[in-house]
Amino acid sequence: MxxxxxxxxxxxxxxxxxxxxxxxxxxxxxxxxxxxxxxxxxxxxxxxxxxxxxxxxxxxxxxxxxxxxxxxxxxxxxxxxxxxxxxxxxxxxxxxxxxxxxxxxxxxxxxxxxxxxxxxxxxxxxxxxxxxxxxxxxxxxxxxxxxxGNSLMILMTDELRIGLITGHIPIAKVAESITPELIKSKVETMYLSLKQDFGIDKPKIAVLSLNPHCGDKGVIGEEDDTVIRPTIEEIKETGKLVFGPYAADGFFGSKTYKQFDGVLATYHDQGLAPFKALSFGKGVNFTAGLxxxxxxxxxxxxxxxxxxxxANSSSFVEALFTAIAVFKTRNEYKELTKDSLILK
CATH class of the missing domain: 3.40.718.10 (Isopropylmalate Dehydrogenase)
Structure with a gap:
């Protein structure tokens, strides 16, 4: 070189x-x-x-x-x-x-x-x-x-990528912030990133529930049934492989996350707490969508x-190699899709 x-x-x-x-x-x-x-x-x-x-x-x-x-x-x-x-x-x-x-x-x-x-x-x-x-x-x-671009915070290791539907906002504002439009936007950003940044042709994405037990049919909250689930069904109609909502405790406890290319958590700690427990200091924060x-x-x-x-430098080393890998994969994707972009 x-x-x-x-x-x-x-x-x-x-x-x-x-x-x-x-x-x-x-x-x-x-x-x-x-x-x-x-x-x-x-x-x-x-x-x-x-x-x-x-x-x-x-x-x-x-x-x-x-x-x-x-x-x-x-x-x-x-x-x-x-x-x-x-x-x-x-x-x-x-x-x-x-x-x-x-x-x-x-x-x-x-x-x-x-x-x-x-x-x-x-x-x-x-x-x-x-x-x-x-x-x-x-x-x-x-x-x-x-x-x-529209940013999406993704915490990732080789086997787990967690994006956040809402980021650095107070927990009291989370429920009102989760709208169909926001969910669609974050799914779209993660979907495109998984394709262009990680070379995954048909990404499979899981969306976590906002309430415990997905709201238990309205007993613990209605947002999962009235906002999240209908929006996921609407996105599915476009051909994207998006599933959920999944109750976060069972999803991580049963290692269901291993079945997906990306996971969208509804709020900061729902995604980052299990991620950091699983990453063992080798996690990377990647800003997708930009x-x-x-x-x-x-x-x-x-x-x-x-x-x-x-201080352990393992996570920084992983961040370095991730940035290099994403840069190469994104450039390859641009080259491969160049003619189709011109046609559009």
């Missing part, structure tokens, strides 16, 4: 006081990782050097001041700030959130302009990152606002272990 043909992986640093930089450095401790991609970190050499010294990690890095200066044999750091930044490992500070936002904004800007091929985001603190320029519940909403590819590890900032050199 020509060095210039390597996939360029942009990486935002996440919260500077968390474990994001640690898992990034650990991912590239093995030099063979550079055979798969060219990494570009959005931050500052000084910041990375601080973490290297604090953690005792010797991963070599290469500072650049413009994306055109990329060295395809090194771990590149695009210096987007020059000043010394106060780092307090393990603490949520306004400064660490501010610079997490700067790193993310630069990464997304370069992604949008196709100067990088994919973006991997290290974990942020959703509270201290808030500002006049970042007023979003999380990465997913920020990306949707800055890229084209014009560009973004993945992230499935863990948070890890303030409790920041600076102790004990």
């Amino acid at each position: 020509d060095k210039s043909d390597k996939i360029i992986v942009g990486i935002s640093l996440g919260d500077l006081n968390g474990i994001g930089i640690e898992v990034i450095l650990k991912t590239f401790e093995d030099k063979r990782m550079l055979d798969f991609c060219t990494p570009v970190l959005f931050g500052a050499t000084k910041t990375i050097s601080y973490h290297k010294k604090a953690l005792g990690i010797e991963t070599p890095v290469h500072g650049i001041t413009a994306i055109a200066q990329i060295n395809h044999t090194k771990i590149n750091i695009l210096n987007i700030w020059k000043e010394e930044v106060a780092i307090e490992l393990g603490k949520a500070t306004k400064i660490s959130g501010e610079y997490a936002a700067k790193s993310l904004a630069s990464g997304v800007a370069h992604l949008k302009e196709n100067k990088i091929d994919v973006l991997i985001t290290a974990p942020i603190n959703k509270e201290n990152i808030q500002s006049d320029t970042f007023n979003f519940p999380g990465h997913t909403e920020y990306l949707e606002a800055n890229l084209e 014009s560009h590819i973004r993945t992230s590890p499935d863990h948070g900032t890890g303030y409790d272990i920041a600076g102790k050199n004990s």
Whole structure:
């Protein structure tokens, strides 16, 4: 492979006081990782050097001041700030959130302009990152606002992909938010992603119920019978293999999820709680439905272990390989469907 043909992986640093930089450095401790991609970190050499010294990690890095200066044999750091930044490992500070936002904004800007091929985001603190320029519940909403498409948050491993019909909203607003239109939109996004991003010709999708026991015919709630089930039946008429609603406890307890290519949970914890119990630290957060590819590890900032050199990089490594695989599969899909798109 020509060095210039390597996939360029942009990486935002996440919260500077968390474990994001640690898992990034650990991912590239093995030099063979550079055979798969060219990494570009959005931050500052000084910041990375601080973490290297604090953690005792010797991963070599290469500072650049413009994306055109990329060295395809090194771990590149695009210096987007020059000043010394106060780092307090393990603490949520306004400064660490501010610079997490700067790193993310630069990464997304370069992604949008196709100067990088994919973006991997290290974990942020959703509270201290808030500002006049970042007023979003999380990465997913920020990306949707800055890229084209309708986003769908998918948590995934090799054998399980869980998407969320509703994302970062209060539980009190979940029921009223689940409309036929929203269900159809999320099913369509997952269906297309399974085809173009994962190469599945006829995706089989399960939709979970909102209420316990699917509402027990209205005894514990009517939404499953009046909204979710009729919408699934309507979608089926279009030829899509969509089934449900399934009561979440039995669905995961009996491992029924193994029969499907994708699963749609009705709210955040319904999907993420079983997923994280099953993923063993190797899960990946993939934002489907957008014009560009973004993945992230499935863990948070890890303030409790920041600076102790004990963070596990497995999930970040999986996020890296997932981004590369999705990029290749999506490009193959575009090539294969190019003539049919022109006809349309």
